[in-house]
Amino acid sequence: MNNTIPTKSTTLNLLNLRNVSIRTFWITAISFFMCFFAWFGIVPFMPDVVRDLGLTPDQKWNSIILAVTGTVFARLLIGKLCDKYGPRLCYTWLLILGAIPVILCGLVQTPTQFLICRLFIGFIGASFVITQVHTSLMFAPNIVGTANATSAGWGNLGGGANRLGMPLIASAVVAFGVADTEAWRYAMVIAGIVCFLMGLVYFFFTQDTPEGNFKDLKESGIAIDKKKDKVGFLAVLNDYRIWILFLVYAASFGIELTVYGTMDDYLQNTFQLERITAGNIVLSFALMNIFARTLGGFFGDKFGKLKGLRGRVLFLSFILTVQGIMLVTFSLTTSIVIGFIFLILFSLSVQMAEGATFSVVPFINKKAIGSVSGIVGAGGNVGAFLAAFLLKSKSALAEKTAILENKGMSEELLQAAQSSASSLAVSEGYMLIGFIVVIIGFLALAIKFSPADEKQDIPSEDMDNELMEGLQTIKLNS
Known part of the structure; x- marks a missing residue:
């Protein structure tokens, strides 16, 4: 009789697919990728959407804001649901239900319908929270930071890969005889169907913990919370450290989302780059998630081994401060070469800060x-909302002022004045945001852990052994 009970993985051996932790890692990372792919899938087609639906500039900006607003509420709710029902069921239903607004987005006929779909599509951004919860349940403390950062980073790639993937899907459907003007609609429908199918994969091929699903463990007489007693949501809200991390993630992931969404126009207006060139630079920024976020988690784990939980906090504070400095410096550059260098450094540091947070x-x-x-995950979207609102306000005001001051000039000169005004406004916005990030970087140092917490970081295998012994007893008696 084989009495071996699976436990949390202490390594990230990506080729060991027989290990339930590794298998779950891959499925959750792919699911997260597809959610982000669909969440920002409409971005490459916005010129087509504006033309087909007749969106005004305000409606276009509002669609961006709504897409991140819906995620705030979904992330706040989904974390509590994961604690109660387990990440497997939560991810399954999120993928299945989240596929509906993605598909409907391809069927909209009015600006209002489009805005409503963008709001509800944002709910699939809650996939990030489930990804982090599921990975945390599958991996031991010595590797959990690296595992969390890698799964999240590879999932985030979906937000960049859609710049290539969605146009390719559109080209494919055009090859089958679909009109060019309708291709973006088919691409969104296909993305939604893939999300739905991933929901089925998640249900049948993952489990909540290495030991089993929450429901099965409870029915077997093992309280899944034996190593973690029930804690009220209000008690969680009263922990000041959570709100500092809320701000930290707003200053990292939130700012990455905003910079990613505004950088195309900024590069064109500031450095007179072609749209394709600017888009490729931003795409390379997103593709750095392949390794940059993992580095943040890796160094978080390394500092944890050297200095305990305090070491993790010290590294988080350091890398977040570096991120702010890089953004401030980038905002001041007038040379495309120097600007590109600091943009890459900003990209590296912001994604490392996200990995270090988790x-x-x-x-x-x-x-x-x-x-x-x-x-904490909701903090990222709150940060994105506030930063986008700041940049929108500054840019819109600057452009309106430029139009008034250059009234009567030729169309070419008027557009140049608008571009210059927008560039300066966004540059000032980036600088202000960078300084705020630096302040939050120092604020992160206020996160403290008790001696008991520090001890749990090292020998937490004892708690896993307690659960394993209980499972072993049930297996022997059955």
């Missing part, structure tokens, strides 16, 4: 990992 999150409250992940 090398700290699993240790804040092991009794409510889902709730903590949900709150």
